Amino acid sequence: MSPFATLFLRDVRLAARSGGSAALALSFFALVATLVPLGVGADLHLLARVAGGILWVAAVLAALLSLDRLFQGDYEDGSLDLIALSPLPLELTALAKIAAHWLSTGLPLTLLSPVLALLFNLPPPATLILFVSLLVGTPAVSAVGAIGASLTLSLKRGGLILPLIILPLLAPAVIFGAGAVSLALDGLGSSQALGLLAAFAFAAMLLSPFAAAASVRLNLGG
Amino acid sequence: MISSLTAEKLACVRGDKRLFESLNFRVSAGQALAVEGANGAGKTSLLRMIAGFLAPAAGRIVIKDAGGENDDPEERGKVIGWLGHLDGLKPQLTVIEQLNFFAHLYRRSADTALLEQVGLARQADLPCRYLSAGQRRRLALARLLASKRSLWLLDEPFAALDASGQTQVAQLMARHCGEGGIIIAATHDPLGLGNESLKL
Numbered sequence: 001m002s003p004f005a006t007l008f009l010r011d012v013r014l015a016a017r018s019g020g021s022a023a024l025a026l027s028f029f030a031l032v033a034t035l036v037p038l039g040v041g042a043d044l045h046l047l048a049r050v051a052g053g054i055l056w057v058a059a060v061l062a063a064l065l066s067l068d069r070l071f072q073g074d075y076e077d078g079s080l081d082l083i084a085l086s087p088l089p090l091e092l093t094a095l096a097k098i099a100a101h102w103l104s105t106g107l108p109l110t111l112l113s114p115v116l117a118l119l120f121n122l123p124p125p126a127t128l129i130l131f132v133s134l135l136v137g138t139p140a141v142s143a144v145g146a147i148g149a150s151l152t153l154s155l156k157r158g159g160l161i162l163p164l165i166i167l168p169l170l171a172p173a174v175i176f177g178a179g180a181v182s183l184a185l186d187g188l189g190s191s192q193a194l195g196l197l198a199a200f201a202f203a204a205m206l207l208s209p210f211a212a213a214a215s216v217r218l219n220l221g222g
Numbered sequence: 223m224i225s226s227l228t229a230e231k232l233a234c235v236r237g238d239k240r241l242f243e244s245l246n247f248r249v250s251a252g253q254a255l256a257v258e259g260a261n262g263a264g265k266t267s268l269l270r271m272i273a274g275f276l277a278p279a280a281g282r283i284v285i286k287d288a289g290g291e292n293d294d295p296e297e298r299g300k301v302i303g304w305l306g307h308l309d310g311l312k313p314q315l316t317v318i319e320q321l322n323f324f325a326h327l328y329r330r331s332a333d334t335a336l337l338e339q340v341g342l343a344r345q346a347d348l349p350c351r352y353l354s355a356g357q358r359r360r361l362a363l364a365r366l367l368a369s370k371r372s373l374w375l376l377d378e379p380f381a382a383l384d385a386s387g388q389t390q391v392a393q394l395m396a397r398h399c400g401e402g403g404i405i406i407a408a409t410h411d412p413l414g415l416g417n418e419s420l421k422l
Contacts, residue, residue: 006326010315017314078308082365085273085299086327220275 003088004096011100014073021066022104029062029109033116044121051120052130052181056174059109059134060167063141066105067166068159070097070149071216080153084220090213094150098142098205098212106138122185129184133177133197140173140201143208150215172200223372223402224287224301226250227272231281234267241267243280247420251372254395254405254415259422265408266307268422269375272406274299285373303371307378309358310365313351317342317361320350325368336364340390355382363391374398376407 001009015022036054037047074080083093113134117127148166152158180193226248233243241264249255257265270276272283274295284293285301292298311320317337325332337343340360345353353361359382366374379395380388392414395405399415407413 001326003327003329006323010323013319014312014314073312074310076308077312078306078310079312081273081275081306081308082304082310082324083327084275085302085304086324087300087329088327221270221277 003086004092007083007088007093007096008100011097012104015066015100015104021069022108025062025065025105026108026112028065029058029112030116032058032061033119037119047120048122048126048185049182051117051122052126052133052178052185053174055113055116055120055130056134056137056178056181059113059138060141060170060174061163062109063101063105063138063145064163064166067101067142067145067149068152068162070101070146071153071212072149072158075153075219080216080220084216090216091209094146094209094212094216095205098139098146098209101145102139102142106134106142110134110138122181126181126184129190129194130181133180133190133194136194136198137173137177137201140197140204141170143201143204144169144173146212147208147215150212150219153216154219173197176200224251224285224404226286227373227404227406228284228286229272229281230284232268232271232278232283233280234264234271234276235279236264236267240279242422245281245420245422249404249406249418251402251404252399254399254407254413254417256413256417256419257406257408257422258410258419263422265422266377269306269377269406269408272298273302273304273375298373301371301373303366303369303374305362305366305374305376305379307381309362311350311353311358311361314349316347316349317353318346320361321364321368324365328369328371330368330370333368336367339367339394340364341387356384356387359383360387363394367394372403374403374405374407376405376409378409379407380409380411 033055040047084090114127114131117130144166148162152162176193176197180190183190183193228248229245232245234241257268259265267276271278282293284291285298322332337346340363342360379391396415398405
């Protein structure tokens, strides 16, 4: 097995075992999506209108819950030193961690979203677009989040600063993702919004491993 | 296999404090160097500097091998076996999963015989959260052996180990030097290898 696959599988395994945060993120997503219709009331038209935005924001916040531990766990117990000395470059280390985070958090959130869309009375065509937008967009959340996680890895309460760093950077994902759902709701084509979302996610995945690796290097010397 | 490691006029600054400066030493293949000094003297900083995590404030570290001299920290990292003061173990993973992970990460084949060597064969399927401090140390040692690197950087290699564990570590270190490896260890106890020591 290659070093990349080894690290990827270990991170997925850690997220799935007890103490992993994948289940936590999923429950958080489900709870927020259940509470909003209770708070907004039974205006079905209104609920369908806000569904895209609320579910996208809830998914981003849920993914945030597990992002702060992306590098921090390995940093605190000394594993990161050993990983840094392995044949795997830190850039690929970051990419493996991003991929593992997406598989254990982003993908389950995406799979759950059509069920939660029912609570918002979202019509099936718009639900499909929501599903596709999350599928395409959540990798960007993991990738941009990795930059924030690597910057805050040596901070004791880094999880509190992390949202301040990455939420502004994720604005494009939320705008295009929720926008695509709105367009579908109005019966308009949403392929352009989805295309921009995919471009954003692609750029984030391509560039963020370099930023994260540079920041991990700085922190290892600290 | 590297033939020597040389430090030239190394200096270390942490915050505003100058921990050491103009530090020169040389370790050749088959030799061990004990780094001694009071708490906070910079022993761990020196090891992190050699590992390439920390940039020296001045001076350089050069390794020499068949291909010539090299002072690039990234290149140096490829020959380093690291045993830090942290064990780097995940509580959720079992002993054998842990060892396999690091072996594959270092492109080595995992070898369960290593667990027997450090006295952990019976604990192979136990999650690491149930290990004692000494057993965690033994697993970290097995991982160091699995990495098959020639330059060992050890931070307090005897910490938390019982008498038999300490003897075992001493034997492993002697064997590593015998095979032409290099050991640099930060320690308060004598290594017992007829080695030189460096006072910080």
